[in-house]
Amino acid sequence: MAPSREPFVFYHKPEPGLARITLNRPDRLNAINLAMRDDLWTFLHAAIEDPDVRVLSFHGNSPRAFCAGADVTEFGAAPSLVEARRARHERDLWALLEDLPLITIAALHGFCLGAGIELPLFCDLRIAAEDTVIALPEVGLGYIPSAGGTQTLPRSVPPALALRLVLSGDRIDAREALSWGLVSQVVPNESLDESVAALARRLAAADTATLVRAKHAIRRGLDGPLHAAIARDALAALLQRAQTSGRTTRERLPGEQ
Amino acid sequence: MAETLLAVDDTIATVTLAGPLDRASVDRLRRSCEQVGVNDAVRVLVLQAAAETWAGWSVEAWERADEAGLMGDPFGPLAALPQPTIVVVEGAVRDAGLELALCGDIRVAAASATFALPGIAQGALPIAAGLQRLGRLVGRARALELLLADAPIDAPTALQWGLASVVAAPAPNAARAEARALAGRIAERAPIATRMAKESLRRGLEMPLAEALRFETDLTVLLQATADRAEGVRAFGEKRPPRFLGR
Numbered sequence: 001m002a003p004s005r006e007p008f009v010f011y012h013k014p015e016p017g018l019a020r021i022t023l024n025r026p027d028r029l030n031a032i033n034l035a036m037r038d039d040l041w042t043f044l045h046a047a048i049e050d051p052d053v054r055v056l057s058f059h060g061n062s063p064r065a066f067c068a069g070a071d072v073t074e075f076g077a078a079p080s081l082v083e084a085r086r087a088r089h090e091r092d093l094w095a096l097l098e099d100l101p102l103i104t105i106a107a108l109h110g111f112c113l114g115a116g117i118e119l120p121l122f123c124d125l126r127i128a129a130e131d132t133v134i135a136l137p138e139v140g141l142g143y144i145p146s147a148g149g150t151q152t153l154p155r156s157v158p159p160a161l162a163l164r165l166v167l168s169g170d171r172i173d174a175r176e177a178l179s180w181g182l183v184s185q186v187v188p189n190e191s192l193d194e195s196v197a198a199l200a201r202r203l204a205a206a207d208t209a210t211l212v213r214a215k216h217a218i219r220r221g222l223d224g225p226l227h228a229a230i231a232r233d234a235l236a237a238l239l240q241r242a243q244t245s246g247r248t249t250r251e252r253l254p255g256e257q
Numbered sequence: 258m259a260e261t262l263l264a265v266d267d268t269i270a271t272v273t274l275a276g277p278l279d280r281a282s283v284d285r286l287r288r289s290c291e292q293v294g295v296n297d298a299v300r301v302l303v304l305q306a307a308a309e310t311w312a313g314w315s316v317e318a319w320e321r322a323d324e325a326g327l328m329g330d331p332f333g334p335l336a337a338l339p340q341p342t343i344v345v346v347e348g349a350v351r352d353a354g355l356e357l358a359l360c361g362d363i364r365v366a367a368a369s370a371t372f373a374l375p376g377i378a379q380g381a382l383p384i385a386a387g388l389q390r391l392g393r394l395v396g397r398a399r400a401l402e403l404l405l406a407d408a409p410i411d412a413p414t415a416l417q418w419g420l421a422s423v424v425a426a427p428a429p430n431a432a433r434a435e436a437r438a439l440a441g442r443i444a445e446r447a448p449i450a451t452r453m454a455k456e457s458l459r460r461g462l463e464m465p466l467a468e469a470l471r472f473e474t475d476l477t478v479l480l481q482a483t484a485d486r487a488e489g490v491r492a493f494g495e496k497r498p499p500r501f502l503g504r
Contacts, residue, residue, distance in 0.1 A: 003318055075490045085478040095470060139454050142447035142489030142501065146477035150457035151469040158419020159462060165363040166454050167341045179417070223454045223466050233375070 006113060009039035010061075014197070017204030019046075019053040024061040029068035032115050036071075037093055041210075044096055054208035055200040057105040057122065060116075066107070066132075069114030072141065094148040097122035098219070101212050103203050107196040108132045109189060118147035121156055124215055127199065128183040129192040132174040142167050155222070157182050213240065221233075264409035267435070268444040270299045270340075274306035278353050280325040282310070284468045290334035297503060300444040300451065302338060304438050305345040305362060311354035313376070317387070322384055330386045339452050341443050345436045345485040346421070349409070350410040350475040353378040356387030359394060362455060364420065365436040368427035372420060373409035393417050393462070448503045 010022040021043055032040075034128070047053045062064035078084035097104070101131035106120030107128035117134050136153075138145050145153070145166060152214045154162035157180045164170060174186045187195045203211065213236060221229035262273040270293045274282055293299050314322070335342060335357070344361030350372045358364055374383065392400040395418045403410060412498055415421040423439065425431035443451060453476045460468035480486050484504045490498035 072493055074491045076481075076487070081478055081481055084481060085475065088474050088478065092470075092474075095467065098466070098470075131326065139446045139450040140449050140489065140499070141493055142483060142486035143480045144450050144454040144457055144473070144477055146473060148470050148473065150374070150454060150473050151461045151466060154458050154462055155466070158422075159458065160362075160364055160419050160422040163341070163455065163458055164422040164439075166458060167362065167446075169452055170438055170439075171448065180419075208316070219466075 007039065008033070009024075009043060010045040012051065013050075015201070016052060017054045017208075018159055018197075018200050019050070019056045019058065020059060021047075022059040023067050024060035028071065029065040029111060030060045030062050030116070031071040032119075033071035033074050041091065041093055041096070043122070044093075044100065047102060047159050048100065053102060054103065054188045055103045056100070056199050057107055057196050058119065059107045059196075060109065065111035065113075065116065066109055067113070067116030067119065068111050069116050069137070069146070084154050092121060094118075098148075099216075103200075103208060103211055103215070105196055105200055105203075107192055108134075108183065109192055113137055114145060115147040118145055118149040118152065121152035122148060125185075125199070126183040127185045127187060127192065127196050128174040129189040130174050130186060130202060131189050132161065132177065132181065132183070132186075133170055133171050134165075135171040136166050137169050139167065148172075166184045210240070263292060265293075265296070265299060268298060268300040268448075269440045270296070270302045272302065272304045274304070274310045275307045276307065277315035277318070278313060279315045280321075280327060280359065283327060286332065287334045290338055292440065293340065295337050296446075299340055300339055300448045301440040302335075302342045303345065303440050304335065304342065304353075304357075305347075305433055305436070306357075308348040311346065311348050311350045311358075313352035319381070328384045332360045332385055336390075339456070341451055341455050343436045343440055343443075345432050346370050346372075347432055349373075351409075352381070353385055353387075356383055356385035356390070358389055359390035360377070362459075363422045363439065364380075364415075365423045365425060365432050366415055366421035367425055367432040368412050368419075370412045370415070370432075371409035372403070372415050373406070374404060375409075377404060381452045391420075391479045429502065447483075447489055447501045449483055449485055450480055450489075453480060 001055045006024060008025045010024050012020050014020055025031060047056050104123040105125045106123040107127055108120060110131055112132060114136060136145050144150060150166060161180055177183045178186050182207060217233050259454050262292060264271045270287045276282060293302050318325060318327060342361045343363045346358050347367040347370055350358055350370055352374055355372055355374060399418045412421060412424045416424045423435060425435040443502045457473045457476050461472055464472060485501045488501060489499045
């Protein structure tokens, strides 16, 4: 019998409405390998399909890192470039994260390198512990950020900063990340978990379905012409009113019962 | 009078502009960019300029901009370079000076640099694509703020807005030194990957997100065919500095 090992990724529902995904590969600073990508794919679908999950948070189980990036020791494992491309397009973990019908929070601490900041960039909120260090080291290893970072970063912070971070690999700390809006809050290391749990609890108690509609309106609205986005939002709001009131989408006329 | 100097020192090209912006300086900038663009040995370009250059167009260039062919995107060749570009901005960066600076990927600002578009309120609409690049870099609220402000913004504000990527320490020539250090850090990294990272960011920003993510994936798969990626990953595993060849 093969020796049992702890799973690389935990999925866990600590209380009603909440789910937590924890990267659990502390001896490798939670570097994401292929098995972890499969686990993430499975657990994201579990969260989507569970009607009781409304807020999903991401954590890293290592005292030194949320996640140190992709596991480069597995690079070159793909049989061919054509196969590698097909696998990435067909099983697009990052597109799944972008469209998740849940509120997502990343709990950052320690090293958040490469995919360790790219995964959080797909989340709605990023809370950082004071010891957080963020960098994109990829071009120093001969490749580029490939978990969406070249697209999500310049859409989240000014392109002049995004280009500097991606091209130079320069590290920034929690305070600088906060000043750029890359994280929404910086908290003491020891209270990271409780801060994220409190935020998740508050959001899960709100009308999460409406929050999700609004977050998608912002994300998708910024992705196209303004007039089209406004028209789409008006339609979505009308539809939601009809659903919540049990009426049809036709507005009542004045005097009409 | 206005002299443009292109110096290539190993992997870093430095373009130095002097005198106010005019047809001659635009031509020299374009020729420098053409030379750098086809020179695979160059991994980063640094643009620096004299105080008069950042002040904007010469009176004559402005008045004859149309016939001199300066309308539209005269500094476009800088923006179109495949290599990463760093612009050192010093002093009073005004009007066309700012439009020029916006064509770089990364701006290193002197601590005393200030930024403004004072010409517009006097009836001079920018002719060098600055309004489009400004809005895309800092967002519409801040672009409009700069447009309608009655005073220039300072370097710390420019940094906060994302107009500058770095502000240098308040010492003479600190911005040029900071830019060179940054250029050195970029030049050490895999040259094909740095170009593709720039391409992915720059072109991806013009696409809907879903297409942009797909573009990034295609570039990253293409990079798997390079010797540099194999070397980068091997060196990381062996805990030694990589030796990139640009292949």
